[in-house]
Amino acid sequence: MSNIIIAAILAMILFAAFSGAIKHFKGEGGCCGGGGSTVKEPDKELAGPVIKTKVFEIEGMHCENCVNRVKRAINRIDGVSAKVNLRRKEAVVSYDREIDDSSFTRDIEALGYTITEK
DSSP, X not given: OHHHHHHHHHXXXXXXXXXXXXXXXXXXXXXXXXXXXXXXXXXXXXXXOOOEEEEEEEEOOOSHHHHHHXXXXXXXXXXXXXXXXXXXXXXXXXXXXXXXXXXXXXXHHHXXXXXXXX
């Protein structure tokens, strides 16, 4: 009888662990300090017309909080605006002036992500 109880407890623990891991890898969990919030970083309007657009691959994002952190880091820079996609692991960055990409790539890498131009 005690073996059945122990097995049931272990099954419940494994179920809870796997369901949390599945949410995490689907980007639905509250990892990285996100707390499971569904609040998204707002899109940024550029002051002038878009003169170029670049796509960057970003490794290390796991959830919407990661997306918000990356988007916020890029959008802090005057003259650039980012749209970040968790499933594609990429950021589409629009420019309204000439800006050196290192002005935001350093900030993103400091957050623990890896960024490369596609």
